[in-house]
Amino acid sequence: MNIPIVSLSDAGKSYNDLDVLKSVTMQLNQGEVMGLFGHNGAGKTTIMKLILGVISPSRGKVEVMGMAPDSKEAWHSRSKVGYLPENVSFYEQLTGLEVLSYFTKLKGFTNKKAKKQAIDLLEQVGITHAMKRQVKTYSKGMRQRLGLAQAFIGEPKLLLLDEPTVGLDPIATRDFYKTVDQLKSNGSSVILCSHVLPGVEQHIDRAMILSTGQLLAMGTLAELRQQAALPVAIKPSGLNGSVANDNKLNRFLTANCPDTLMVPEQEKLTVLSQLLNHEGLADLHVESANLEQVYQHFLSLTENSLQEPLLQVKGATS
Missing domain, CATH: 3.40.50.300 (P-loop containing nucleotide triphosphate hydrolases)
Structure with missing residues (x-):
């Protein structure tokens, strides 16, 4: 041993x-x-x-x-x-x-x-x-x-x-x-x-x-990515907005990143398969959460837990 x-x-x-x-x-x-x-x-x-x-x-x-x-x-x-x-x-x-x-x-x-x-x-x-x-x-x-x-x-x-x-x-x-x-x-x-x-x-x-x-x-x-449950960013090119009309894909679009799908790790392969069915797809860029994003996630959990008692105290005195 x-x-x-x-x-x-x-x-x-x-x-x-x-x-x-x-x-x-x-x-x-x-x-x-x-x-x-x-x-x-x-x-x-x-x-x-x-x-x-x-x-x-x-x-x-x-x-x-x-x-x-x-x-x-x-x-x-x-x-x-x-x-x-x-x-x-x-x-x-x-x-x-x-x-x-x-x-x-x-x-x-x-x-x-x-x-x-x-x-x-x-x-x-x-x-x-x-x-x-x-x-x-x-x-x-x-x-x-x-x-x-x-x-x-x-x-x-x-x-x-x-x-x-x-x-x-x-x-x-x-x-x-x-x-x-x-x-x-x-x-x-x-x-x-x-x-x-x-x-x-x-x-x-x-x-x-x-x-x-x-x-x-x-x-x-x-x-750590799995523990944090951070999404995978998938950015297709060449689809000219057709993703927004696809009911299986448009739920992964966000206002902050209108041309990027933010997909849970467990649904990544399903989304990639659906994207490959689209005519005109020129390229795909897939990026998992990096170390800095993982770090910020866990740090934010601590910051939120520290703020909760303060919010409760403020609520009690308002």
């Missing part, structure tokens, strides 16, 4: 009377990429700190590679963990090569191997041209690349990335996701936090959506 790389069982964290994380249960398997999504203050960074062993859970249990990450026994497994915080910070007076060589030594590399690993990683993230410059001369994007290089040291078994593409240009972002895909194919597990949902969607296996410290939903994108 394979032991999960990360396991949270009813894990929660409180500071005095404030619950910042409320009984979250999740597992991360080997070679899996988990997207962790939520607004600022949703509990994403708290989960990462629990996994790193920087803080301990107030209740429940956290295990990383089979042991509690905040225990003395977990020290030897920390070299197998890579972490990129949301705001990277390095010694300003050191060069990029000196910074990375220092971190590779902390991960257990000897002096000679540490320098070679550092140079290889700097090349991988595209800043070898600046490796002998002091970090204080680096732009925000270059510092982010240096942070990524630090997180990738030793091809970690577990990689925690908090807003990793902040400050990166499109080419650097593309190269970053290539590296994540490569690490995954080599068996590494990744937890990735990002507010840039369109860029993340095709690189994750599952998603966790958090709000105000509680888990709203978790699963593959297909599973």
Whole structure:
């Protein structure tokens, strides 16, 4: 039986009377990429700190590679963990090569191997041209690349990335996701936090959506679409308005999208078959709900539930 790389069982964290994380249960398997999504203050960074062993859970249990990450026994497994915080910070007076060589030594590399690993990683993230410059001369994007290089040291078994593409240009972002895909194919597990949902969607296996410290939903994108019951958008072309006269199809038209049918997932094939019977059909564009739409759906459920008591109070006092 394979032991999960990360396991949270009813894990929660409180500071005095404030619950910042409320009984979250999740597992991360080997070679899996988990997207962790939520607004600022949703509990994403708290989960990462629990996994790193920087803080301990107030209740429940956290295990990383089979042991509690905040225990003395977990020290030897920390070299197998890579972490990129949301705001990277390095010694300003050191060069990029000196910074990375220092971190590779902390991960257990000897002096000679540490320098070679550092140079290889700097090349991988595209800043070898600046490796002998002091970090204080680096732009925000270059510092982010240096942070990524630090997180990738030793091809970690577990990689925690908090807003990793902040400050990166499109080419650097593309190269970053290539590296994540490569690490995954080599068996590494990744937890990735990002507010840039369109860029993340095709690189994750599952998603966790958090709000105000509680888990709203978790699963593959297909599973989350099913839970949310979001419609499929089908846009035909070449029919010249004949869909509006088709009683089997016109009920799926909306005022906001008069040329697009918004169809429940379970009726998609029936609608496509009906459209194919129409003469003049030139093309079809079918688009399921994307990650951003799924995220907004689950977040809106929470916002509505928070507003309901307020509406009741207002009604009682009117």
